Amino acid sequence: MEAERNRRKQLLDTQAQINVAEGHKQRVILESExxxxxxxxxxxxxFKTVVREAEARQxxxxxxxxxxxxxxxxxxxAIAKDKENITSExxxxxxxxLVELRRLEQLRAIAKGKGNSTYFFGDQAALGLGRGAEAYGVDYAEQVKKEMAARIPVPIPGRAEAVL
Incomplete structure (x- = not known):
């Protein structure tokens, strides 16, 4: 009788392990689905978002x-000679x-943009610059041109020494 109980207990334990394994299998399948x-x-x-954005752009x-x-x-x-019959010309x-005006507006925006810069490359001494890193800016270049223009004597009519 005890042997029969042990056999039934083993059978039930095996069936329980099978049921647990089957439950794990079903859980994994349901999770993956x-x-x-x-x-x-x-x-x-x-996909729907991309389609709606494309439709909005369209x-x-x-x-x-x-x-x-x-x-x-x-x-x-407004500019037509005959207000009722506008020619294709x-x-x-x-x-x-209008296209030209739009192009000019875009060029103005490009010119005012942060990516539009002028750089001067070369030896600072050759450029007459030697005061630091700010020497390579456009404003400084304009200042150097003004200083150079101030140093060059302007010819005055009737004065021979000014021409030399």
């Missing part, structure tokens, strides 16, 4: 083009002018 679903949801969200471009067309039309009407002239 959950991670897969989360990654899929993240990818879908990122809409912005359409709105800017419409505004530009309206601006060209109004300016062409008048529209083209206005558009060219």
């Amino acid at each position: 959950g991670h897969l679903e989360a990654k899929s949801n993240e990818a879908d969200a990122q 809409q912005q471009s359409i709105m800017e083009a419409s505004a530009l067309a309206a601006q060209v039309e109004e300016l062409a009407r 008048e529209r083209q002239g206005v558009l060219s002018t």
